[in-house]
Amino acid sequence: MASIAELKKVCSQVRRDIIRMTSAVQSGHPGGSLGCTEYFVSLYYEILRQDPAKFNMDGIGEDIFFLSNGHISPVWYSVMAHRGFFPVKELATFRKLNSRLQGHPATAEHLPGVRIASGSLGQGLSVAVGAALAKKLNDDKHFIYSLHGDGELQEGQIWEAAMYAAGKKVDNLISTIDVNNAQIDGKTTDVLPMGDLKAKWTSFGWDVLEMDGNIIEEVISTLKKAQEHTGKGKPVMILMHTKMGFGVDFMHDSYKWHGSTTNPEQTEKALAQLEQTLGDY
Numbered sequence: 001m002a003s004i005a006e007l008k009k010v011c012s013q014v015r016r017d018i019i020r021m022t023s024a025v026q027s028g029h030p031g032g033s034l035g036c037t038e039y040f041v042s043l044y045y046e047i048l049r050q051d052p053a054k055f056n057m058d059g060i061g062e063d064i065f066f067l068s069n070g071h072i073s074p075v076w077y078s079v080m081a082h083r084g085f086f087p088v089k090e091l092a093t094f095r096k097l098n099s100r101l102q103g104h105p106a107t108a109e110h111l112p113g114v115r116i117a118s119g120s121l122g123q124g125l126s127v128a129v130g131a132a133l134a135k136k137l138n139d140d141k142h143f144i145y146s147l148h149g150d151g152e153l154q155e156g157q158i159w160e161a162a163m164y165a166a167g168k169k170v171d172n173l174i175s176t177i178d179v180n181n182a183q184i185d186g187k188t189t190d191v192l193p194m195g196d197l198k199a200k201w202t203s204f205g206w207d208v209l210e211m212d213g214n215i216i217e218e219v220i221s222t223l224k225k226a227q228e229h230t231g232k233g234k235p236v237m238i239l240m241h242t243k244m245g246f247g248v249d250f251m252h253d254s255y256k257w258h259g260s261t262t263n264p265e266q267t268e269k270a271l272a273q274l275e276q277t278l279g280d281y
Contacts, residue, residue: 002045007216009277010045010082011037015247016274017078017281021094023267028095028103031257032149033075035180035213035242039147040079042219049142052084055112063142064131066116068124069149069178070104071259076113077101082278085113091281122155124148125175129165132173132235143230146175151183154192159204165235166205174226176238178213182255197239206237213240248273 002010014037022028043065050062067076074094081088086100093099100109104119116127128146135142152158165173179197181188188194201208207229211222219240226236244258245251248270262270 004217007041007045009275010041010079011216011247012275013278014041014075014078014082016271016276017081017091018074019248019262019267019270019274020280021074021078021091022261023264024092025095026261028074028261029071029259030074030261031182031244031251031254031259032069032072032178032180034248034251034257035244035246036072036075036147036178036240037247038216038219039176039178039213039240039242040075042216042223043145044079044083046220047223048145052080052112055085057115059115059131059142060138060140061142064115064144066124066128066131066144066146067105067118068128068146069121069152070117070119070124072149072178073101073103073105073119076105080113081281086111088278088281121149121152122157125158125161125165128173128175129161129168129170129235132165132170133168135172136170142172143227144173146173148175148177149183150177150179150181150194150197151188151191153177153194153197154188162201162204162206169233170235171231171233173235174223174230174238175235176240178242179239180242180244180253182244182253182258184255184258186255201237201239205234207232207234208237208239210239210241213242214246 018033022030048063094101100111106117132144243253251257
């Protein structure tokens with residue numbers, strides 16, 4: 001297992017990758033990707049029980065992760081590349097023609113690590129619930145993990161899946177919501193206030209935890225705590241509080257970076273704040 005200091009260095013490199021990938025093509029979603037970096041590094045370096053070299057679509061005998069808010073693909077691609085799912089140099093093809101690294105993850109390109117096309121918001125929790133039920137039917141003791149955006153909770157399908165998971169006692173599922181109060185058109189509290197999310201998910205029958213998603217020690221400890229809450233008749237939801245654009249000072253906590261990329265001057269300014277630790281692609 002890596003030390004916290006080592007994981008923080010990985011986070012710095014991943015953030016560099018995010019800025020470079022999105023700025024190179026002037027397309028993509030850097031804000032949420034930067035905010036979720038600690039979560040992905042924690043998940044793929046410390047939590048998931050899987051072997052990148054043995055990836056297969058059925059996921060039998062290993063933990064499975066689903067990214068529902070697929071627009072934050074840059075952070076996912078970077079972390080998977082550094083973990084060995086595919087070559088790091090392939091990050092240079094992000095959002096380019098004939099690339100496996102589509103703007104929203106897709107399965108047609110057969111990219112290792114990706115099991116569903118995502119980014120059409122609201123669908124990922126339903127898929128995760130189905131996969132978790134399959135684990136139970138197969139007597140597979142591994143877990144299903146999923147990540148969602150808080151703006152995504154404005155989709156009705158999320159709440160159908162929430163009811164089903166609790167009603168059917170899908171207690172091998174650990175889902176996380178990136179609560180950054182930002183979506184493409186503004187703050188979620190302005191676009192459509194969702195009230196007390198902890199009270200909502202608790203009332204739907206989920207076991208709810210909370211964490212600061214930009215403190216890697218807290219992310220790791222909370223994910224491990226979530227594992228301890230499995231097998232008790234309830235699905236687990238983690239409310240992960242993050243700052244959009246975290247790690248780059250002029251992008252912090254602004255919804256304007258949801259789907260906007262940095263210009264050359266801003267790119268240089270951002271990269272100057274992020275240590276190159278694993279080598280740029």
